Amino acid sequence: MNTSVEALENDGSKPNDLTPPKEASQESQRNEAPKNEVQRNEAQKETSQSNQTPKEMKVKSISYVGLSYMSDMLANEIVKIRVGDIVDSKKIDTAVLALFNQGYFKDVYATFEGGILEFHFDEKARIAGVEIKGYGTEKEKDGLKSQMGIKKGDTFDEQKLEHAKTALKTALEGQGYYGSVVEVRTQKVSEGALLIVFDVNRGDSIYIKQSIYEGSDKLKRRVIESLSANKQRDFMGWMWGLNDGKLRLDQLEYDSLRIQDVYMRRGYLDAHISSPFLKTDFSTHDAKLHYKVKEGIQYRISDILIEIDNPVVPLKTLEKALKVKRKDVFNIEHLRADAQILKTEIADKGYAFAVVKPDLDKDEKNGLVKVIYRIEVGDMVYINDVIISGNQRTSDRIIRRELLLGPKDKYNLTKLRNSENSLRRLGFFSKVKIEEKRVNSSLMDLLVSVEEGRTGQLQFGLGYGSYGGLMLNGSVSERNLFGTGQSMSLYANIATGGGRSYPGMP
Structure with a gap:
C-alpha cells in the first residue's frame, strides 16, 4: 500500500x-x-x-x-x-x-x-535570514521586518513571501513613498537553508500642496491641523521646525477624528468632519486634501455634577480636584483629565476597580452643557501577591524594597505609579512595567516585569606630557554590583616619565 x-x-x-x-x-x-x-x-x-x-x-x-x-x-x-x-x-x-x-x-x-x-x-527549506537592501537604517529595517510577517527560522513558502512583499510595499506607502518597486531573490546558504533578500527601489514622496477645510469659519487652518498627521506644506517646509507636507497615507483615515478633537477642545461639541478626499497628481507628486466641516455652536459649562454610589471620598474634595469649572468654554481634554483625577482619588482609598463615566447634557438653544460624572466605586481591593520577572541579574529584594505596595496591603494607585517611577530611577533597568491582574472582586496581583540594562562602564585614556612622559589612565565602574544594588569604581593612572631639571633649580 x-x-x-x-x-x-x-x-x-x-x-x-x-x-x-x-x-x-x-x-x-x-x-x-x-x-x-x-x-x-x-x-x-x-x-x-x-x-x-x-x-x-x-x-x-x-x-x-x-x-x-x-x-x-x-x-x-x-x-x-x-x-x-x-x-x-x-x-x-x-x-x-x-x-x-x-x-x-x-x-x-x-x-x-x-x-x-x-x-x-x-x-521545505528554512529561512536562514532576511535582508532589506536599498532602504533606511538598521532600526528602520527592523521596524519593516516586524510588519512583513517573515523572519529567520520560518519555513520557506511562496505565499508567505508574496505577503511579505505586499506588506513591505504597504509599509513604504504608509511612510510616504509611492510607486516603490520591491524585488525578492533567494540565496542558498546551505542544504535546506535560504537567505531571503528584498531589493527596494524606493518611490517618490507625495507632498500636500493645499489642504481645504470647506465650512470652517471659527478656527484657522493651522489650528485645525495642529493634531493632524497630514498637513499643508509650509513655505520652505524642508527647514527644521516647519511642516514638510509629506503625505502619510497610513494616518490619513485617523485625521478626521483628530480634527474633530481640536474642535471639541474649543467647545464645538457638534462639530462633524467628513472623510478626507485626496487628489494626487503623480506627474508632479503634489496632492490636494479636502474636508467638509460642520462646526456648530460653541458650548460653555453651565453646571458640574458628581454622582457616586458610595461616598468614600467627600464630594467637596472631588469637586475641588476638578479642572473643569463652571462658565468655562467646554474642553474635552479637561473632561478626560478630570475623569482620571476622580479615578485616582477613589483608587487611592483602595477601590481599584472604580469606574468613572462622564456624561454631557447639552442645551443647544442657549449653548450650554452640563457635565455629569457618574462613579461606580466597587469593592475594597487588597494586594494578593507581587510577582517579579525579567530580573536576570538584580535580586528580587532590590526590586521589592522600591515597591510601596506588598501582599495584604490595601491598593493605592498613586503608590503604584510611584513604585514604577522609583524602579526607573534606579537606573538598573531599560524597561519597567507594573501590570494589575485581577484575582477576584477584592484581590489583585501585581506583575512587575523589568528588562536589565547596562550598569557598568569602562574608560581608558592615553596621553603624553613633557613632564610626565607617556601617561595611561583607566577606570571601571559598576552601579549594580552582582545584582546587589551596590556601586563600585576603580581608577588607575600610570606615568612613565620622571621630571625634568632646569639650570638654577635644586
Whole structure:
C-alpha cells in the first residue's frame, strides 16, 4: 500500500485519447488472455485480489523518513496511530493529511507493507535570514521586518513571501513613498537553508500642496491641523521646525477624528468632519486634501455634577480636584483629565476597580452643557501577591524594597505609579512595567516585569606630557554590583616619565 498527498488529490485515471475505449478493451483481452487453464485461474485470482479493498492490518512499527522539523514523538501525536493499532487506508490517508497540513513539507507520503508503516517527507527549506537592501537604517529595517510577517527560522513558502512583499510595499506607502518597486531573490546558504533578500527601489514622496477645510469659519487652518498627521506644506517646509507636507497615507483615515478633537477642545461639541478626499497628481507628486466641516455652536459649562454610589471620598474634595469649572468654554481634554483625577482619588482609598463615566447634557438653544460624572466605586481591593520577572541579574529584594505596595496591603494607585517611577530611577533597568491582574472582586496581583540594562562602564585614556612622559589612565565602574544594588569604581593612572631639571633649580 502506498498513500501520498499527490494520490489523494488526483483520484482517477484518464483514458488514452488516441484509442477508442472498445478497441482498447478488445486489444487488452487478446494480449492478456491466458494460454491454458492454470494461467487463467491464476489471472482471475490476481484480478480478484486487486479489486478488493485493502484489508485492515496491525501496525508492527512506525518510522519517519526524512523528518527533521519535528521530533518523532510530536509526529506520533499528530498521526494518532500507535504500534499495535489496526489501521486501514482511510486512517493512513488521514494521518498523511494531518502531517502535510503542518505547513513544513512540500510532500508527504506513506508506505505500509507487512505491518511496517513508514512516513516519507520532502521538507521545505528554512529561512536562514532576511535582508532589506536599498532602504533606511538598521532600526528602520527592523521596524519593516516586524510588519512583513517573515523572519529567520520560518519555513520557506511562496505565499508567505508574496505577503511579505505586499506588506513591505504597504509599509513604504504608509511612510510616504509611492510607486516603490520591491524585488525578492533567494540565496542558498546551505542544504535546506535560504537567505531571503528584498531589493527596494524606493518611490517618490507625495507632498500636500493645499489642504481645504470647506465650512470652517471659527478656527484657522493651522489650528485645525495642529493634531493632524497630514498637513499643508509650509513655505520652505524642508527647514527644521516647519511642516514638510509629506503625505502619510497610513494616518490619513485617523485625521478626521483628530480634527474633530481640536474642535471639541474649543467647545464645538457638534462639530462633524467628513472623510478626507485626496487628489494626487503623480506627474508632479503634489496632492490636494479636502474636508467638509460642520462646526456648530460653541458650548460653555453651565453646571458640574458628581454622582457616586458610595461616598468614600467627600464630594467637596472631588469637586475641588476638578479642572473643569463652571462658565468655562467646554474642553474635552479637561473632561478626560478630570475623569482620571476622580479615578485616582477613589483608587487611592483602595477601590481599584472604580469606574468613572462622564456624561454631557447639552442645551443647544442657549449653548450650554452640563457635565455629569457618574462613579461606580466597587469593592475594597487588597494586594494578593507581587510577582517579579525579567530580573536576570538584580535580586528580587532590590526590586521589592522600591515597591510601596506588598501582599495584604490595601491598593493605592498613586503608590503604584510611584513604585514604577522609583524602579526607573534606579537606573538598573531599560524597561519597567507594573501590570494589575485581577484575582477576584477584592484581590489583585501585581506583575512587575523589568528588562536589565547596562550598569557598568569602562574608560581608558592615553596621553603624553613633557613632564610626565607617556601617561595611561583607566577606570571601571559598576552601579549594580552582582545584582546587589551596590556601586563600585576603580581608577588607575600610570606615568612613565620622571621630571625634568632646569639650570638654577635644586
